[in-house]
Amino acid sequence: MLAACIAEGARQQVKEQLQLQISTLLREFRACVSGHIILTILPSTAPPGLGLYDVGEENSEDYWWSQTKASLARNLREDFSGVNVPIWTTS
Numbered sequence: 001m002l003a004a005c006i007a008e009g010a011r012q013q014v015k016e017q018l019q020l021q022i023s024t025l026l027r028e029f030r031a032c033v034s035g036h037i038i039l040t041i042l043p044s045t046a047p048p049g050l051g052l053y054d055v056g057e058e059n060s061e062d063y064w065w066s067q068t069k070a071s072l073a074r075n076l077r078e079d080f081s082g083v084n085v086p087i088w089t090t091s
Contacts, residue, residue, distance in 0.1 A: 015068045019075055030080060038084045039076065041069045 006014055022039075030037065076083050 011064060015071065018068065019072050022072060023076065023079065026076065026080060026083065030083075036082050036084060037080070041072070 026037065026039065
């Protein structure tokens with residue numbers, strides 16, 4: 001329940017930091033490995049709970065993660081050739 005615990009103003013910073021860290025890791029991996037890289041971002045294994053899957057909820061965990069994963073996938077596809085980022089969602 002990460003998103004619900006983070007203040008609204010800080011969520012964007014967390015999202016940007018997450019993207020930076022994953023991009024850095026992928027860039028280092030890309031320097032050592034040629035060929036296709038498939039990065040999967042799987043859904044949470046946590047059971048559904050209040051606010052987690054309610055997209056209409058102001059602090060919906062599911063909404064925050066879906067937006068974060070979509071943005072990350074878009075950025076990685078643009079920045080790295082040969083990287084495939086399938087996104088599996090809970091819905």
